[in-house]
Amino acid sequence: MKKEGFSSRIGFILAAAGSAVGLGNIWRFPYLTAKYGGGIFLLTYFVLMLTFGYALLLSENCIGRMTGRSPIGAFRKLCRNNGITGKIVATGGWINAIVPMIILPYYCVIGGWVTRYVFVMLSTPVSDFNAPGVPTDCFVDFLSSPVQPAVFFAVFVAITALVVCLGVEKGIERFNKVLMPMLILLIIGICIYCMFLPNAKAGFTYYLKPDWSKFSYMTVVEAMGQLFFSLSIAMGIMITYGSYMRRQDNLVACVNHVELFDTVVSFLAGLMIIPAVVAFGGESAANNAGPGLIFIVMPQVFASFSGGQIAGAIFFVLVLFAAATSAVSLLETNVHTLMQELRLSREKAIICCLVEVMIIGIVTVFGYNLLKNVHPLAFIEQFKNKDILDTLDFISNSVLMPVGAIFTTVLTIWIVGLKKICAEIRPENGKWYRELLYRFCMVVIVIPCLLIVLLNATGLLK
Numbered sequence: 001m002k003k004e005g006f007s008s009r010i011g012f013i014l015a016a017a018g019s020a021v022g023l024g025n026i027w028r029f030p031y032l033t034a035k036y037g038g039g040i041f042l043l044t045y046f047v048l049m050l051t052f053g054y055a056l057l058l059s060e061n062c063i064g065r066m067t068g069r070s071p072i073g074a075f076r077k078l079c080r081n082n083g084i085t086g087k088i089v090a091t092g093g094w095i096n097a098i099v100p101m102i103i104l105p106y107y108c109v110i111g112g113w114v115t116r117y118v119f120v121m122l123s124t125p126v127s128d129f130n131a132p133g134v135p136t137d138c139f140v141d142f143l144s145s146p147v148q149p150a151v152f153f154a155v156f157v158a159i160t161a162l163v164v165c166l167g168v169e170k171g172i173e174r175f176n177k178v179l180m181p182m183l184i185l186l187i188i189g190i191c192i193y194c195m196f197l198p199n200a201k202a203g204f205t206y207y208l209k210p211d212w213s214k215f216s217y218m219t220v221v222e223a224m225g226q227l228f229f230s231l232s233i234a235m236g237i238m239i240t241y242g243s244y245m246r247r248q249d250n251l252v253a254c255v256n257h258v259e260l261f262d263t264v265v266s267f268l269a270g271l272m273i274i275p276a277v278v279a280f281g282g283e284s285a286a287n288n289a290g291p292g293l294i295f296i297v298m299p300q301v302f303a304s305f306s307g308g309q310i311a312g313a314i315f316f317v318l319v320l321f322a323a324a325t326s327a328v329s330l331l332e333t334n335v336h337t338l339m340q341e342l343r344l345s346r347e348k349a350i351i352c353c354l355v356e357v358m359i360i361g362i363v364t365v366f367g368y369n370l371l372k373n374v375h376p377l378a379f380i381e382q383f384k385n386k387d388i389l390d391t392l393d394f395i396s397n398s399v400l401m402p403v404g405a406i407f408t409t410v411l412t413i414w415i416v417g418l419k420k421i422c423a424e425i426r427p428e429n430g431k432w433y434r435e436l437l438y439r440f441c442m443v444v445i446v447i448p449c450l451l452i453v454l455l456n457a458t459g460l461l462k
C-alpha cells in the first residue's frame with residue numbers, strides 16, 4: 001500500500017490532535033477528576049503529562065518516523081538482529097495493536113449514549129431536567145433497558161463504518177476543522193456561564209485546589225491511564241502518525257502542539273462540568289461520579305438558562321462529531337493491522353473488525369441490564385464491583401497500556417539506544433529545550449512508574 005505523507009506540519013498537528021481530542025477529554029477526564037478528588041487529580045495529571053506523557057509521545061513519533069511503519073512492523077524492524085531479546089521486545093508491537101481493538105467497542109457504546117442525548121435534547125423540553133431526580137433517572141432508566149442503548153450503539157457503529165467504507169475521512173476532517181473550534185468555543189462559553197451559578201465557588205475550589213489527603217496510588221494509576229487514553233499513546237496510533245512525517249519536519253514542535261492542545265481541551269471540559277456538579281449536587285455528587293457524569297450534569301446546566309435547549313442540542317452534536325472522528329481513526333487502525341498482518345483484503349478486514357465491535361459492544365451494553373449480575377470476570381477481586389464497560393476500560397488503560405509502554409521504553413533505550421533516538425528527534429534548525437528532561441524521564445522515571453502502576457492495578461501492591 002502506498003503511504004501518503006502529511007503535506008505540511010499543520011496537517012500532522014491537525015490529524016494527531018483530531019485523533020487525540022475526543023470522548024477521552026470530554027467524557028472521561030471530567031468524571032475521573034471528580035471521582036478522584038478534583039484538584040489533586042488535576043495536579044497529578046499535569047505533572048505526568050509534562051514528564052511521562054511528553055517522553056512517550058515523543059518516543060512513539062520518533063519510532064514511527066525512523067521506521068516509516070505502523071506499530072507491529074516498526075517493532076519488528078527495529079528488533080531485527082537482536083536475537084532472543086529482540087524477539088521478546090517485538091511482541092510489544094502486538095500489545096500496541098490489541099489495545100485499540102479493546103477500546104473501540106466500548107468507545108462506540110459511549111458514542112451511542114451521546115447520540116441518544118442529541119435526540120433527547122431535540123425531543124424533550126429541557127426544563128424537565130430542573131425537577132430533582134429527573135436527570136439521573138433519565139440516564140439510569142435508559143441504561144437499564146436493553147433495547148435503546150443497543151439501538152443507539154448500532155447507529156453510532158453504522159456512522160463510523162460508513163465513513164470508513166466510503167473512505168471519506170478526508171471529508172470529515174474538513175468538517176472537523178470547523179466543528180472542533182466551534183466545540184471549544186461553546187465549551188468556553190459554558191465555562192463562563194458556570195462561573196456564575198450559585199455555589200460555583202465551592203466547585204472551583206474542588207477542581208483547582210489540591211487536597212493532599214485525597215492522594216493515593218489510585219490517583220496515579222487513573223491519571224496515567226487517562227494520559228494514555230487521551231493522548232492515544234501506547235496503542236500504536238502515534239507510531240503510525242509519526243511514520244507519515246517527513247525528515248525535515250520538526251518533531252519536537254509538533255509534539256508540543258498536540259500535547260498542549262489535548263491538555264487545554266481536557267482542562268476546559270473539567271472547568272465546564274465539575275463546578276456545575278458541585279453547584280447542583282454538592283461535593284458528595286462529585287465523589288460518586290461515574291461514566292454517566294456528563295450525561296447527568298450537562299442537561300441540568302442547559303435547563304438552567306433560556307436558550308439552553310438549542311445550546312444543548314448543538315453541544316451534543318459537536319461532541320458526537322469529536323467522538324466519531326476518534327472512532328473512525330480507531331477503526332482505521334484496526335483494519336490496517338488486520339490487512340497487514342493477516343493479509344486480509346480491506347473489505348474482509350472491515351467486516352472482521354465490525355463483527356468484533358458488535359459482539360463486544362453488545363455484551364457491554366447488556367452489562368448494564370441483562371447481564372448485570374453475571375459479570376464474567378467477577379471472581380477477580382479487581383473487577384468485583386465493576387460493570388463490563390469499566391472492566392474493559394480498566395484492562396486496556398490500566399493494564400495493557402502500561403505493558404505496551406514498557407515495551408516501547410525498552411525498545412527506545414535498549415534496542416535502539418537513546419543516543420540514536422535523540423539524534424533523530426533533535427530538530428535541524430531549532431531548539432529542543434526539554435532534551436534533558438526527556439532523557440531523564442526515559443531512563444529514570446518511566447519504567448519504575450509503569451511498574452508501580454501495573455503492580456497496583458493487578459492488586460499485588462496493597
Ligand code: TRP
Binds near residue numbers: 230235325327329
Ligand atoms: N484519544 C482519544 C480521546 O481522547 C481516544 C482514543 C484512544 C483514540 N485511542 C485512540 C482516538 C486511537 C483515535 C485513535 O477520545
